Every structure is written in C-alpha cells, then in structure tokens.
Amino acid sequence: MKKLRPDLTSEDNADMPIEPTDFESGLGEDDLIDLRIWLRLLTCTNLIERRIRKNLGKKFDTTLPRFDVLAQLDRTSDGQPMRELSKRLMVTKGNITSLVDRLEEDGLVDRQTSPRDRRVQNIQLTKNGQTAVTKMIPEHNAWLTDIMAGLDRNAAMDLHALLGELKKSILLNQDEDI
C-alpha cells in the first residue's frame, strides 16, 4: 500500500502541511492529467463544501441546500420561477420543490405571481428570509476569503480564468443538456 503514511521528508510533501488522504491518494505523475485535474477539482470542492456545511450548521443552524436557495434568491429583485431556481442550483425540480416547501413553512420564502408572466409563480424571499440571508452572506463570503487566503490575487484571477476555460470545454463537448 503506497502513500498511506506521510513521508514528510520527501520533496512532494515539503510544502504540504499534512499528507492528505483524499480522491488524489495513490495517483502519480504518470496518470492522465485530465484525471488528475478531475480528482483534484473533486477534492477541493469536497473540502470547501464540508467546511461551509459545518460553518452554516454551527453559526446559523441551517443547511447548505437551504442557504443556496436563499442566497440565489437574493441575486434577483423579483424572485425566480421554480424551474430557473432548479437550473441555477443544478438540482432536480423535485428536490428544489421540497426545499422551497420547507422554506415556505418556515416563513423564509413565498410564492408570488410573476409581474412578467401571470402564468408563472415566482419564489421570493420574505422579509424574514431577506433578514436571514443578509446576515449569512457576508459570513459565507468571509469563510471563502479565509479558505482562499493562501492564493495570491494573481493566482486567484488565473484560477478563475482557467476554470472558465474548463467550463467552456465541458459545455462545448456535451452531447445534451439537462
């Protein structure tokens, strides 16, 4: 079994605070770069998501999916239809519907007829929902700033741009959308 124990004197680990065990464990330089990118992407996403989930629970006694809905609704002034919300949060309409139902029971969102199209129901933040998310968003952003503090600002801009290239590549090579 290779790499189960940290070898802190090896060059590979010199800059790492610990030898982490994650999706990348057991991969080597000889593995495909696309696979190495994917497993590193997945590792970073998992690590950040885990931190945010934990912080949201501890600080606001809420969950990531609930926060995601509220934060997404905060980005438009007159709410969003269920279908749009489901696409923006990249989850199924069934999942988003049950989430929204529970947020509505808790008085954080409600449904209003769209001013643009009377056939469409928009999900909107209530006053309480707005108050709640207005407290959460700056904290959530501060966690991210903390998480990414080790990236200098040029590296951050480069990473954002390269992830943009990756996203373009994914979208160009897809056979179908959801």
Add this chain to the structure above:
Amino acid sequence: MKKLRPDLTSEDNADMPIEPTDFESGLGEDDLIDLRIWLRLLTCTNLIERRIRKNLGKKFDTTLPRFDVLAQLDRTSDGQPMRELSKRLMVTKGNITSLVDRLEEDGLVDRQTSPRDRRVQNIQLTKNGQTAVTKMIPEHNAWLTDIMAGLDRNAAMDLHALLGELKKSILLNQDEDI
C-alpha cells in the same frame, strides 16, 4: 430578472456555446473573486459529475459511488482498510460500509485479513471486480479527455497546479480535519 435569456451578441457570451444557467448565474465582476472561484468550481464539478454518472449508468449500468470504490481499490495491490477507503473517497464510514456490503454481495469485492496487520480487514477487488473495473477505467478516462479536450495542455498543467495551490490554502486554513 437579469441574464435569464442568452444575449448572444454581448461580448461576454461571444465565446460561449450557450448562456448556461448554473451556480454562477447572476454573479458579476463586482462580486468577490473567492466567491466567483467557488461557484465556478462547484459548477464545473457538478457538470463533470453529471456527465460521468450518466455515462456510467448508460455504458456499465453502475453508479458513481460504486465506480469510485472499485477505481480506488484498483490503485493499491493488496486492498485498503474501510477507514482508508472512507478517507480517500471523502465519505463517512457508514456510507462506505453499506456500499462495500453491496459490492461484496455482487461478488465484486471481498474482505481479507491485512498481510501488514492481522487486526485489520482489507477490502479487495475480487477477480470479477478487477475485470469489471479494468473495463471501466479506460472509458472513464476517455470521457475526461473528451470533457477537457478544449483545454490546451499548458492550460491543463496550469489548472492542475493552481488547484494544488487552492488545496494547500484550504488545508492550511482549516481548524480541524474530519
């Protein structure tokens, strides 16, 4: 509601095949770069994961968590203890245990006493499991190559390195590990 419809003449979208609706929708240049990186990371991870799930289902009638276990076991010659597998796949020990139980029922993995430590049970691929994953891995890699075909190889190396910087930053700034 902004950005609900694609504006294909605008400069922003000139290079994009479509105006995608995802975690990044509604974000602008004025938003924190750390937040923009996070939501782009999450979007890319979701898009790739969705593609791989769909392909695994269509081509091998299997799921991503099952593939993840088999592919991870393929990286070591004498199996891995449950605890190590759970850390490598970044899921709870409870989740991994029920996955492994089902893979064992299907004859794809079994448990063997570790040659290194008689108190530890290693999860190992069976012959059938090895045959199955040996078919899946090259296909899985080919999907990733296809997904990332739009990234030139220098961009791919840079992206891998910058995700490494991000990972280091996440690990340096964490208050506790799982």
